[in-house]
Amino acid sequence: MIDSGYYSAADFTGLEEGAAAPVEGGKLAVGIVLPTKDEPRWIQDETRFKEALDAAGYDVEILFSQGSSAKEKENVEALITKGVKVLIICPQDGTAAAAAAEAAGEAGVKVISYDRLIRDTAAVDYYVTFDSLAVGAQQAQYLVDNATGTGNPLYLYAGAASDNNAFIFFQGAWEVLQPKIADGTFVIKNSSEAVALQDKLELTRDEQAKIIGQITTNWDFNTAKNLAEANLTVATAADKGKVFILAPNDGTARAIADAFLADPDVTEYFVSGQDAEKASVQYIIDGKQSMTVFKDVRTLVNDAIAAAVALLEGTEPAAKGSYNNGVKDVPAIQSPVVTVDKANVKAELIDSGYYSAADFTGLE
Numbered sequence: 001m002i003d004s005g006y007y008s009a010a011d012f013t014g015l016e017e018g019a020a021a022p023v024e025g026g027k028l029a030v031g032i033v034l035p036t037k038d039e040p041r042w043i044q045d046e047t048r049f050k051e052a053l054d055a056a057g058y059d060v061e062i063l064f065s066q067g068s069s070a071k072e073k074e075n076v077e078a079l080i081t082k083g084v085k086v087l088i089i090c091p092q093d094g095t096a097a098a099a100a101a102e103a104a105g106e107a108g109v110k111v112i113s114y115d116r117l118i119r120d121t122a123a124v125d126y127y128v129t130f131d132s133l134a135v136g137a138q139q140a141q142y143l144v145d146n147a148t149g150t151g152n153p154l155y156l157y158a159g160a161a162s163d164n165n166a167f168i169f170f171q172g173a174w175e176v177l178q179p180k181i182a183d184g185t186f187v188i189k190n191s192s193e194a195v196a197l198q199d200k201l202e203l204t205r206d207e208q209a210k211i212i213g214q215i216t217t218n219w220d221f222n223t224a225k226n227l228a229e230a231n232l233t234v235a236t237a238a239d240k241g242k243v244f245i246l247a248p249n250d251g252t253a254r255a256i257a258d259a260f261l262a263d264p265d266v267t268e269y270f271v272s273g274q275d276a277e278k279a280s281v282q283y284i285i286d287g288k289q290s291m292t293v294f295k296d297v298r299t300l301v302n303d304a305i306a307a308a309v310a311l312l313e314g315t316e317p318a319a320k321g322s323y324n325n326g327v328k329d330v331p332a333i334q335s336p337v338v339t340v341d342k343a344n345v346k347a348e349l350i351d352s353g354y355y356s357a358a359d360f361t362g363l364e
Contacts, residue, residue: 031079136172139272250280
């Protein structure tokens, strides 16, 4: 991992040949809890974590909650029993995960909230995340950049209401889209709550929740497709034609795109995404998905491990800013994001070594 250039030796300590992790009695040093094995994104994270922690010389166990907050808490308790010193957790439900974080804190375990923020508890030491506001802003800006004239139909979709990130993504997108809704460039077609608030740039969390309640996909492919089909069923032909679609991530983007592609009254569509999943990269190459926000998991995992190693060694990770979780301002370590479409997909995802060209067809 180090000799290959994947990571820098400066990112870690104890890399000498035969060096052992500084954990008493060979106990498990780092425990990681991820939300589900059913989304490609989290399988990517699992692989990156295993590789990087092996390289850093630390024992790690990675468990999946499979969409259950109860299972998530069981996983955390199991890792505490095994003697973890640092817990990295991506919560299934940001609020429900507070109980698991508090159990870890009471056991003297440092808690790193990973990718999604654990809310309503002081038992979170650090938050390692991508710049989530920038994700939503870049998704929305892509739609804005491709819109001309006025009256363009706009369809809004969001992630799960239980996920704090869904609110941050939507906030970032709304702050870009709202001025273009107010000036008539876009007309919202699938949310009466969004229409009622379309003249307001800064939304409260309750106001966001009202909109998200109407447009949530729950990060689920079938939910997203069913919602899109339901929206298209009640829409008139005038509400279709060339349309613009805010989709929250790649899985939902593909499902929503399939629904719009199948509607004969939709002549062209622009749809956003995020995560640069392989299936969506192929969709972008094939012209079925417009863009994705590339969140380099290698960078995020590296940031999380650097924070974990610092905590294991009794030092403080270098934070940049903070996010309020309802109880405290959690120090944040933020990774950058990049807009990827057909024009730069090869440069950003293939030439960078993130994926192999052999994984795709039709790549020029």
